[in-house]
Amino acid sequence: MATIVIDIHNHILPGIDDGPQTEDEAIELVKNAAAVGITHIIATPHHRNGKFNNNTSNIQYLVNKLNQQLSSQGIPVTILEGMEIQLYENLLNELTDSLLPLAGSKKYMLIELPKNHIPHFTAPIFFEMQLRGYIPIIAHPERNSIIRSDPGQLFELVNRGALVQVNASSITGANGRAKRKFALKLCKNHLVHFIASDAHHYKKRPFLLQSAYARLQRKMSPDFVEYVKQNAQHVLSGTEFHSLPPIHPK
Ligand SMILES: [Fe+2]
Known part of the structure; x- marks a missing residue:
């Protein structure tokens, strides 16, 4: 069986955020994913980030449309629905109606924090989400200046059940040495x-x-790479998993 490689955060859908603006650009981006072996792309257009709002049915429509184009062109990649939701105070009231979990999982939600602070309602909202059966995944915390200066705050959120996604570009160094080191x-x-x-x-x-x-394989271990890959498979299948116990960063 061919290996499954999943990307859980990207802006692949055309014309609805700062990702590709046309269908042709979206197809080019999918071809780029296919060229590096990605088989499943969970589309996560921006939502509530101050610039872009997206509604769930339009996202689902665009996902279906893109999948049809890919299969007609013989590109072996599957697109799934999702959203990158910037944390906002009223999130809980809109959780079931206006927000899309990743890959139809009814569980995993990709949540972005603002760049320069951690809102006071972050921990209470994450707590309540978990009571309702959802698991927040914090998108690229390495881009948040408070977390960079005090990663103990990220530890506290993880220790209470939040999960974390770091950008590949932060691992490779494409975002600079400081972010690479921090990631x-x-x-x-x-x-x-x-x-x-x-x-x-x-x-x-x-x-x-x-x-x-490849870089994590060298800097961490093959086991760690396998761990993050497996975790993404759990998002795809909507199943829970045991994560490695977090260590408080000194
Ligand atoms: Fe994003």
């Missing part, structure tokens, strides 16, 4: 559960997943 530190402290591309454009922000895995 590796998070991995070493078991504060990373997923690596994803956050791809936006086939040239400017492509799928760097495999080069990130």
Whole structure:
């Protein structure tokens, strides 16, 4: 059986955020993913980030449309639905109606924090989400300046059940040495559960997943790479998994 490679965070759908603007650009981006061995792409357009709002039925429509185009062109990649939701105070009231979990899992939700602070309602919302059967995945915490200066705050959220996705570009160094060093530190402290591309454009922000895995293989271990890959499979199948116990970063 062919190996499954899953990307849980990217902007692949055309014309609805700062990802590809046309269908042709979206297809180019999928071809880029296919070229590096990705078989499943969970589309996560921005939602509530101050610039883009997206409704669930339009996302589902675009996912179906893109899948049809891919199969008619013989491109062996499956697109699944999702959203990258910027955390907002009223999130719980809209959880079941306006927000899409990843890959139809009814469980995993990709949540982005603002760049320069951690809202006071973060931990209470995450707690309540979990009571309702959801698991928040914090998108690219390495981009949050508070977490970079005090990663103990990320530890607290992980210790209470949140999961973490780090960008492949932060692992490879495409976002600079400081973020690369910080991303590796998070991995070493078991504060990373997923690596994803956050791809936006086939040239400017492509799928760097495999080069990130290759680097982690050297800097962490083959087992750790297998762990993050397996975790992504659990998102795809909507099943829970045991994560490595987080270590408080000193
Ligand atoms: Fe993103």
